[in-house]
Structure formats: structure tokens, C-alpha cells
Amino acid sequence: MTVHLVGAGPGDPDLLTLRAASLLARAEVIVHDRLVDPRLLASASSWAELVDVGKTPGSRRNSQDEINDILVDRGRRYETVVRLKGGDPFVFGRGGEEAEALRAAGIDVEVVPGISSSVAGPAAAGIPVTMRGVASGVSIVTAHQDPNNDRQLDWTALANAGTTLVILMGAARARSIAERLVAGGMRPDMPVAVVTNATCPDQCIDRLTLDRLGSEPVANPSVIVVGEVAARDVLRDVPVLASLVEGATS
Incomplete structure (x- = not known):
């Protein structure tokens, strides 16, 4: 059995x-x-x-x-x-x-094993979570933590890690996450991508900057990608400049 x-x-x-x-x-x-x-x-x-x-x-x-x-x-x-x-x-x-x-x-x-949305979500949006010369690592975290566990995420450390940050289960806490990362030292105009219903027919990709994350409701389930790679769409073979597409949906 x-x-x-x-x-x-x-x-x-x-x-x-x-x-x-x-x-x-x-x-x-x-x-x-x-x-x-x-x-x-x-x-x-x-x-x-x-x-x-x-x-x-x-x-x-x-x-x-x-x-x-x-x-x-x-x-x-x-x-x-x-x-x-x-x-x-x-x-x-x-x-x-x-x-x-x-x-x-x-x-x-x-x-x-199965394919995790933490890598499949960004990939479906044309975002490589690691890329030579852009991001040499990736940190994957959940925003939904056990309230009975005293060990909390160190958002300041994550803000200064220099890696791509992938956040799962963060839709309801998106604004708080953005504020903690900025307070921890990450620049407000850091590119962000929100991939909703990744790999499904109704997949939606919102590209914005960190200071705007959570200013509008984030749908659930979504994968939130924070970092320089979030400004790219390699499937289109062109960079997506977050400053030009703030709040736009791919």
C-alpha cells in the first residue's frame, strides 16, 4: 500500500x-x-x-x-x-x-515531482528567472506564512539579495510586500510581473514597477516576479521596458 x-x-x-x-x-x-x-x-x-x-x-x-x-x-x-x-x-x-x-x-x-508555478509562471510569460548578466540566482518565497511560526521572512535581506524574487500566494498581501521591499532598500522602480492563471487559457500578465504593486487588486492565483528579469519577454525577443508599460497587461 x-x-x-x-x-x-x-x-x-x-x-x-x-x-x-x-x-x-x-x-x-x-x-x-x-x-x-x-x-x-x-x-x-x-x-x-x-x-x-x-x-x-x-x-x-x-x-x-x-x-x-x-x-x-x-x-x-x-x-x-x-x-x-x-x-x-x-x-x-x-x-x-x-x-x-x-x-x-x-x-x-x-x-x-511536478513543475512548480514558481518557475513555470515566469517561463510562460517569457521571463527567465535566471539570466547571464541579469540575474545569477532566484529566491522563491511564500507570502502565506504559518501564524503559529515565529520565523518570519526577512524582507530586508530579500530586498538586498540581488536575485530574482518569486512570490507565491502573495495576491492579498501584494501592497504590504511592495512596501516592505522598498523599506528594505529595493528601488521603487524595480520591474515587477504578475502572472495570473499561469499556463492556462486565461493566463494574464501584468507588468508594472514595485511602487505600483498592490495599488490595484491582484487576482488569485498569481505568481509575482520582482527583479530586472521581470522587464523582459524573451518569447517576443525584445525587452519590455517597465517604465513604458506601467500597469499594462501583456
Whole structure:
């Protein structure tokens, strides 16, 4: 009996890995998140139990402990269980917590990596998160932190790291993020790109500067890219000058 922690990728079903597709087709139980594309679930076998444990922002539905209990219960009763998670299970997907809970219960675990929106979102917008002569590194953070954890992000350190900054789950806190980065020393006219519904048919790309981030509501789910690379669109083979396209939608 094995629970497979499967990454569903950034959104487009065509970006699912072959291993993930194979498991979905033969799983007896699929425990899935809210943002998983319905077309992926349509590939499940007709006898599979589909368990929706999606969390809506601000909702108390399906705490992580409850999800762990569901996984342990199904993992004890079925041969093949898939825990289908958006992006990659181990990139802000709480896959580590679920793996520990399952192993503590004596249940085997397999991790099937998926493409994280932290790199797929910028890539779909033509933004390389690293680029020779522009950005030699990338920092990936989540703006949605555990309120019970005293360890908070050091926004001043991030502002001065000199790397591309990719922020997940930051839509509701976009204005606060911008203010903290500027207060930490990042220049107000630093290029920013907001990629909403990355890789999906309704993908939207907003390009602006840091001082304008959050001045208008940021849609959810979005990937926020901060750094010099956010002013580029290599898919068009031309740089996008943020100063000329402030607030415009690509």
C-alpha cells in the first residue's frame, strides 16, 4: 500500500508528467486540491474515489491535520492512493508534512515531482528567472506564512539579495510586500510581473514597477516576479521596458 504525492504541475494538463498520468489512471483514491484542473480528474478510472480537500482562502475547511487523517485512512485501506497537489508537492505544497504523517503511520510514500508555478509562471510569460548578466540566482518565497511560526521572512535581506524574487500566494498581501521591499532598500522602480492563471487559457500578465504593486487588486492565483528579469519577454525577443508599460497587461 502506497500513497503517491503527485505534482499536478502549474495548470495546463499537458504539463503533467508521464508517471503522474499513469498513477491517475489506476489510482483507487485521488485526494486532490482546489486548483487542480478538472480535466486531470477526468482521466481517473471510473471506480476511483475522488476526495476534494481544497482550501479556499480564509476558510477553515479541511485543516492540514484533517487532510493527514484522510490520507492515513485511505492509505491503510487501498493499494494505490494519489494525493494530487498543484505544482510540486514539496514546493509550498505541504508535501513534507503529509509524507511525515504517512511514514509515522507506517504507510509507504512515493513522491512524483511536478513543475512548480514558481518557475513555470515566469517561463510562460517569457521571463527567465535566471539570466547571464541579469540575474545569477532566484529566491522563491511564500507570502502565506504559518501564524503559529515565529520565523518570519526577512524582507530586508530579500530586498538586498540581488536575485530574482518569486512570490507565491502573495495576491492579498501584494501592497504590504511592495512596501516592505522598498523599506528594505529595493528601488521603487524595480520591474515587477504578475502572472495570473499561469499556463492556462486565461493566463494574464501584468507588468508594472514595485511602487505600483498592490495599488490595484491582484487576482488569485498569481505568481509575482520582482527583479530586472521581470522587464523582459524573451518569447517576443525584445525587452519590455517597465517604465513604458506601467500597469499594462501583456
